[in-house]
Amino acid sequence: MNDWLDALLDETAIAHDQRTLQSALSDFAARFQFSGYAYIDLRFGHTFAISNYHPDWQDFYLKNNLKSLDPVIRHAKQLRRAFSWSADMATRPMSKAETSFFAQAATFDIRSGITVPVALPNRGTAMLTMASSKPKVAIDDKIDAVMAASVVAQIHARIEALQVTPSVEEPFHLTPKEKIFTRWLEHGKTVQDVADVENLKYNTVRKTLEELRGRYDLCNNTQLVALAIRRGLI
Known part of the structure; x- marks a missing residue:
């Protein structure tokens, strides 16, 4: 051996x-x-x-x-x-x-x-x-x-x-809405900031990002942004 x-x-x-x-x-x-x-x-x-x-x-x-x-x-x-x-x-x-x-x-x-x-x-x-x-x-x-x-x-x-x-x-994709939210996170915005900028409720943004992270077994938004950048999606 x-x-x-x-x-x-x-x-x-x-x-x-x-x-x-x-x-x-x-x-x-x-x-x-x-x-x-x-x-x-x-x-x-x-x-x-x-x-x-x-x-x-x-x-x-x-x-x-x-x-x-x-x-x-x-x-x-x-x-x-x-x-x-x-x-x-x-x-x-x-x-x-x-x-x-x-x-x-x-x-x-x-x-x-x-x-x-x-x-x-x-x-x-x-x-x-x-x-x-x-x-x-x-x-x-x-x-x-x-x-x-x-x-x-x-x-x-x-x-x-x-x-x-x-x-x-491993397949990885973002819907248009998920891509917009993730791009704002890349620019340093908080979940509340994203909600304000997009004129949406906080829970709408939070739940969307939560479901996205869960789909790919991601721990947090930082990891989400890093993966999206690495895959060339944002």
């Missing part, structure tokens, strides 16, 4: 742009007989993936918010270290939705794999998964959790530095 991690670090360390990084990850997956790779960045209100999984699966996954159902993501957040997984990894009977999740993933040759999560600021999580079409991934020895985390943390830093364009990104 340590040789596997050494190879992953060596192959991605020389990547100097988005194309070579994604090529290195794809080549690595193929070299070690994985069906594909997926790097997922999970932060409040902003989830994206860089992956060579089938585009139909990536699109279906995010559009149907499967991250809230995905047992691998849930296990990664709980365990917070490298682990191998498969459809029978659950310690309890799986729900119909979870069973369906694994069945759908299997149609895209995702039946098992190795996932390495790392912590991000503000309670975020990033994880790299190498998926396999086999029922279980064969591991010769115990995964070195410290080394695995170090390798994936370095890959995360390279993705950040290269500003890699996601393969898929």
Whole structure:
């Protein structure tokens, strides 16, 4: 397993742009007989993936918010270290939705794999998964959790530095009214200020922003503004 991690670090360390990084990850997956790779960045209100999984699966996954159902993501957040997984990894009977999740993933040759999560600021999580079409991934020895985390943390830093364009990104949109309110917040206005400027009741503005934050699991208006700017919506 340590040789596997050494190879992953060596192959991605020389990547100097988005194309070579994604090529290195794809080549690595193929070299070690994985069906594909997926790097997922999970932060409040902003989830994206860089992956060579089938585009139909990536699109279906995010559009149907499967991250809230995905047992691998849930296990990664709980365990917070490298682990191998498969459809029978659950310690309890799986729900119909979870069973369906694994069945759908299997149609895209995702039946098992190795996932390495790392912590991000503000309670975020990033994880790299190498998926396999086999029922279980064969591991010769115990995964070195410290080394695995170090390798994936370095890959995360390279993705950040290269500003890699996601393969898929969590949908995020604003209605015209939400966009107006958010733009006023960007200019430093309070909720009461927005209500006054737009000649609306305070509760109308407050409720609109509250529902918007809830839709994308955002903590406050500052986070809302930051996300809207990052997505180029205001």
